[in-house]
Amino acid sequence: MITIVTVKSKKELASFIDFPHDLYKDDPYYVPELFIAQRDLLTKHPFHKHNTVQPFLAYDGDKIVGRIAAILNNGHNEYSHVNDGFFGFFDCINDTNVSNVLFETVTKWLKEKGVTGKLLGPTNFSTNEPCGLLIEGFDSSPFLMNTYNFAYYANLVENFGFTKDVDLIGWHWEGQAYDDKSVRLLNSLEERLKRNDIIIRKINLKNFKEEAEKLREVYNSAWDKNTGFVPLTNEEYDYLAKDLKLILDPDFAIVAEQRGKIVAFGLALPDYNDIFKKIKRGRLLPTGIFKLLFGKKSITGIRIYALGVIEDYRKMGIEACLYGTIIKQYKAKGYKHAEAGWTLENNDMMNRAIEAIKGDPYKKYRLYQKAI
Structure with a gap:
């Protein structure tokens, strides 16, 4: 049975930041984020003064099997005249039961905050920060400040009913x-x-x-x-x-x-x-x-x-x-x-x-x- 933990303590936050290291430990293209930078992003960044971010962890027994953050970006909603919510920091084992629970948790949290429009993502926290799910180009490591994920992530996201909003292109020489x-x-x-x-x-x-x-x-x-x-x-x-x-x-x-x-x-x-x-x-x-x-x-x-x-x-x-x-x-x-x-x-x-x-x-x- 999958259980969800709302991240509140320093220990839970550390587990949230560290989960990808275990998930990708055998992937030669994975690049770990600096712990101190991720911790500050999730706790000290000025974004938090005007917006709300809530990280969640998914457990199967005592083992972490997924993570996600619900993001209420008030600046985006005011600027674009919408009432949307975002998800970010999404990482998950290849199991739609786990990913569906994570997306359901974010959806419920955003509804409780009064969001009635769309759920958009992934963004960490907005398009001003690393964003987008990698769908092509899995044969090399990401460059600085870009995202990386397993190829199966697209299936997890689309299984929940997400559809394409827009694609972002990375160019190489x-x-x-x-x-x-x-x-x-x-x-x-x-x-x-x-x-x-x-x-x-x-x-x-x-x-x-x-x-x-x-x-x-x-x-x-x-x-x-x-x-x-x-x-x-x-x-x-x-x-x-x-x-x-x-x-x-x-x-x-x-x-x-x-x-x-x-x-x-x-x-x-x-x-x-x-x-x-x-x-x-x-x-x-x-x-x-x-x-x-x-x-x-x-x-x-x-x-x-x-x-x-x-x-x-x-x-x-x-x-x-x-x-x-x-x-x-x-x-x-x-x-x-x-x-x-x-x-x-x-x-x-x-x-x-x-x-x-x-x-x-x-x-x-x-x-x-x-x-x-």
Whole structure:
């Protein structure tokens, strides 16, 4: 018989965070999340000040067989004028009895909170964080800040009656297998932009706080028409910026600026998952911290995490300049592969731009929906 435990104590939370390590212990592509980062996400993140998250564990006797979190994202509902709920942090053995109980638990919890629309997911907590169920591309590890799951998960989700909401595409380049036209044209493109007083430059880490403040408008406006978008609160944005500062390489943090106003940015991140794979159960102590501190030279790839342009500045060549600058640095630093994404399947302009530089759509993630 499957029993559900509502996660409340520190011990239960630790079990919730650790369950995937046991579930995926024999999977060569699994990457453990850092325990301290997951704990803070589930307890200290500013998201909790305006929204509600409730994790649950499923037990078969005294053995954990699944986990899930019910998420009431008030910001999403207010911004999109809906009354929906979300599920996230979903992991489960290959048993529809277990998954159905988990989804029923989330549905009941959200109904009790007054949700009457759809149940959407998976998101951890929104599309601003890792989201989507992997449905294609199981033959490699995820890049930094992307999700990963067994292939059978789609059957568990769809068995409960979920249907596709939208697919998200992950793009890949191996070695030098990209079109470097944007690099070859970089100088002429930058000269053309300068005639409109637009310059391309790196982020100034010594003045990071002010730079991040200027980037806020771009972050909250460049993706405002995307499915599932929710503007970050000031505190959420500051939390994200602080986390990114710890891992970003300034050579891959590029902005377009017009007379002191940042109108676009491109950000690629070293794929720290190359290191995280080696940190057992995501614990930095006693030895994981050394792998993290000294493992940076072993990182082989980058992830183009975000590339956004304010609407009035699109189709001016800024996107090509940002990509060209990132590709130029990628080549100079000797990285072996790169990922861009995700992108929405219906974002035709961005997808065509990535296809033009020979991006390979190697992974697909799905967001699901179901009427509550």
